[in-house]
Amino acid sequence: xxxVPDVPRFYLELTAWxxxxxxxxxxxxxxxxxxxxETLLRKLGLWEARDLFPHHFSxxxxxxxxxxxxxxxxxxxxxxxxxxxxxxxxxxxxLIDELRYYKEQGAAILLSTHDPNLIDQLGDRxxxxxxxxxxx
Amino acid sequence: MQAVHWLRTRQEEYELSYWLSFVAxxxxxxxxxxxxxxxxxxxxxxxxxxxxxxxFASAGSIILRLxxxxxxxxAALFLEILLLGVWxxxxxxxxxxxxxxxxxxxxxxxxxxxxxxxxxxTLRWILMPWVxxxxxxxxxxxxxxxxxxxxxxxxxxxxxxxxxxxGYGLRAWVVVIPVHLTLFALQWAVGILRLxxxxxxxxxxxxxxxxxxxxxxxxxxxxxxxxxxxxxxxxQIVSSITYPMLAGFGQGNISISILTSGLFAIAALAVxxxxxxxxxxxxxxxxxxxxxxxxxxSRYGFTDYARQLQDQRRLGVNRxxxxxxxxxxxxxxIWKDLLQSQRSFHLSSAFIWVQLFLLLxxxxxxxxxxxxxxxxxxxxxxLGQGSVIxxxxxxxxxxxxxxxxxxxxxxxxxxxxxxYLLSLLISEAGLVMGSAIAKTPMxxxxxxxxxxxxxxxxxxxxxxxRQARSNxxxxxxxxxxxxAGIMLGLVATAIPLLIRxxxxxxxxxxxxxxxxxxxxxxxxxLAYRAYHHMDAS
Numbered sequence: 105x106x107x108v109p110d111v112p113r114f115y116l117e118l119t120a121w122x123x124x125x126x127x128x129x130x131x132x133x134x135x136x137x138x139x140x141x142e143t144l145l146r147k148l149g150l151w152e153a154r155d156l157f158p159h160h161f162s163x164x165x166x167x168x169x170x171x172x173x174x175x176x177x178x179x180x181x182x183x184x185x186x187x188x189x190x191x192x193x194x195x196x197x198x199l200i201d202e203l204r205y206y207k208e209q210g211a212a213i214l215l216s217t218h219d220p221n222l223i224d225q226l227g228d229r230x231x232x233x234x235x236x237x238x239x240x
Numbered sequence: 241m242q243a244v245h246w247l248r249t250r251q252e253e254y255e256l257s258y259w260l261s262f263v264a265x266x267x268x269x270x271x272x273x274x275x276x277x278x279x280x281x282x283x284x285x286x287x288x289x290x291x292x293x294x295x296f297a298s299a300g301s302i303i304l305r306l307x308x309x310x311x312x313x314x315a316a317l318f319l320e321i322l323l324l325g326v327w328x329x330x331x332x333x334x335x336x337x338x339x340x341x342x343x344x345x346x347x348x349x350x351x352x353x354x355x356x357x358x359x360x361x362t363l364r365w366i367l368m369p370w371v372x373x374x375x376x377x378x379x380x381x382x383x384x385x386x387x388x389x390x391x392x393x394x395x396x397x398x399x400x401x402x403x404x405x406x407g408y409g410l411r412a413w414v415v416v417i418p419v420h421l422t423l424f425a426l427q428w429a430v431g432i433l434r435l436x437x438x439x440x441x442x443x444x445x446x447x448x449x450x451x452x453x454x455x456x457x458x459x460x461x462x463x464x465x466x467x468x469x470x471x472x473x474x475x476q477i478v479s480s481i482t483y484p485m486l487a488g489f490g491q492g493n494i495s496i497s498i499l500t501s502g503l504f505a506i507a508a509l510a511v512x513x514x515x516x517x518x519x520x521x522x523x524x525x526x527x528x529x530x531x532x533x534x535x536x537x538s539r540y541g542f543t544d545y546a547r548q549l550q551d552q553r554r555l556g557v558n559r560x561x562x563x564x565x566x567x568x569x570x571x572x573x574i575w576k577d578l579l580q581s582q583r584s585f586h587l588s589s590a591f592i593w594v595q596l597f598l599l600l601x602x603x604x605x606x607x608x609x610x611x612x613x614x615x616x617x618x619x620x621x622x623l624g625q626g627s628v629i630x631x632x633x634x635x636x637x638x639x640x641x642x643x644x645x646x647x648x649x650x651x652x653x654x655x656x657x658x659x660y661l662l663s664l665l666i667s668e669a670g671l672v673m674g675s676a677i678a679k680t681p682m683x684x685x686x687x688x689x690x691x692x693x694x695x696x697x698x699x700x701x702x703x704x705x706r707q708a709r710s711n712x713x714x715x716x717x718x719x720x721x722x723x724a725g726i727m728l729g730l731v732a733t734a735i736p737l738l739i740r741x742x743x744x745x746x747x748x749x750x751x752x753x754x755x756x757x758x759x760x761x762x763x764x765x766l767a768y769r770a771y772h773h774m775d776a777s
Binding site for chain 2: 105106107109112113114115116117118119121122125126129130131132134155156157159160173
């Protein structure tokens with residue numbers, strides 16, 4: 105299972121690329137890492153920032169790096185907390201495409217959002233919470 | 241401008257109330273009792289500071305006689321000029337690298353982006369930083385004044401001569417105030433000139449070299465050249481600068497001295513105001529808001545956040561990918577630890593480890609059990625705090641580290657192993673070196689250290705983890721080692737040492753070693769159980 109919080113936190117001393125490498129090595133998915141990581145970073149628009157420390161990232165870039173760390177390793181369940189809160193429209197479109205791909209691969213995705221567009225495009229099943237009560 | 245004055249006054253009051261809170265005085269309490277308490281605080285600390293300064297003045301009088309046995313007043317002036325001069329050169333250099341005028345993030349929004357008169361803002365801003373900077377020099381001047389009194393006043397200084405004695409210190413203080421203000425305002429003026437509205441003057445840092453040379457020449461002429469070359473121009477310049485300050489130590493007219501140095505201070509302030517006409521407040525705020533945040537975090541006890549800000553500044557923006565060899569699986573934690581240590585290394589981060597080394601280096605020199613127990617106590621405290629630095633850092637990234645595919649025990653072990661091995665190596669090195677220098681065998685202690693270090697590190701980790709809550713970890717809040725953790729570490733250290741001291745010979749060594757290793761294993765298991773419990777809750 106993978107969880108991406110709404111405000112991801114990172115190691116001060118590791119660059120974006122090193123964070124990806126850390127996660128990939130921890131999960132033993134180093135085969136083809138360089139190519140896979142480059143593809144992922146380019147899709148998320150972080151390739152030029154791969155050698156920067158995350159504390160110099162904007163909020164949107166931090167969210168994208170959090171997503172990259174989630175997607176670099178295999179998963180069956182993906183939890184996302186407000187994944188579009190800091191993304192621009194292009195970023196949202198990109199995220200929807202990626203999530204749709206993983207959904208088609210059989211992954212279960214659970215996300216919380218205030219974005220109706222995200223719900224319309226991705227939601228197979230929706231739970232609405234109003235005043236702390238789950239509505240249908 | 242009224243708004244700026246109001247805002248700055250509020251900031252100054254807030255700062256003052258912070259310092260007054262150390263003596264339990266609440267500015268907001270307008271009761272009669274509280275005002276009496278304020279009077280009491282003023283009187284108490286006036287007397288207390290006076291007494292403390294007289295102690296320093298006793299040592300100061302000895303130093304004055306060493307510097308210039310024939311003329312202690314000249315010695316006092318030399319020391320005062322040296323202090324002010326060195327500080328000026330350093331402050332001058334710092335001003336040329338970063339704005340001396342510090343603005344917070346709130347100031348940046350409320351003031352720096354408005355069309356307010358820059359000169360008036362600078363003039364209003366200088367008060368608090370000047371006072372904070374000046375306190376040390378004022379105290380130094382008073383101490384020097386008292387030292388001069390001790391060398392000048394004949395006979396024993398009794399209670400009925402207190403006012404005369406205090407007068408020496410007061411005179412020196414009154415003279416140094418405008419002198420310090422002059423130098424402070426000039427340092428601000430230089431820093432402000434660098435940051436003008438339409439341009440930033442780069443590369444002015446080289447100006448510090450002629451400033452340092454001028455200081456050196458000044459001191460040289462004052463010390464060796466003024467008497468023999470009294471008619472030369474440079475001697476006249478030196479004399480005109482030193483004359484007002486000499487009056488602070490009893491040579492010369494104090495009124496003329498204050499008037500002269502006061503005029504210098506006003507002139508320096510005028511230069512500062514003139515230089516701020518097109519001062520870029522926004523650029524100054526950009527350069528200093530982080531400094532302000534860091535100072536506030538350190539002052540109000542947010543030490544983790546302050547350390548994080550300092551590390552961010554040191555790391556800079558980017559780095560080329562590391563070439564450190566890495567290992568798959570849980571071994572990647574060691575790779576991460578090495579990389580973090582390599583990139584965040586600086587003198588203050590090494591301080592804990594240096595302390596471990598020095599404490600055990602001195603252990604062999606101590607004659608009795610009591611002093612050794614004290615040293616071991618400090619060692620336990622430092623080791624406990626140092627051994628959980630990485631663990632706390634990883635727990636602060638709970639959302640990231642919890643998802644790593646390692647067994648909980650592996651995560652804990654690989655997290656703690658580098659710190660444990662480093663602390664053990666450093667401690668053993670200190671102990672062995674101290675033992676060799678003092679020619680006192682410490683074999684028993686050296687054998688016990690691995691178990692004791694494991695106990696202390698394990699119990700410190702246990703203490704941090706038992707206090708942690710996953711909802712707080714998600715937000716990045718990680719508890720520190722508490723008093724309970726330190727007490728556990730001390731007890732775990734004391735048990736094998738007591739066994740060793742009560743049961744002599746090889747049997748005592750064997751039993752104490754077994755006990756220390758046993759407690760070490762127990763401590764690690766406790767930490768693991770606490771981690772498992774936290775994870776499950």
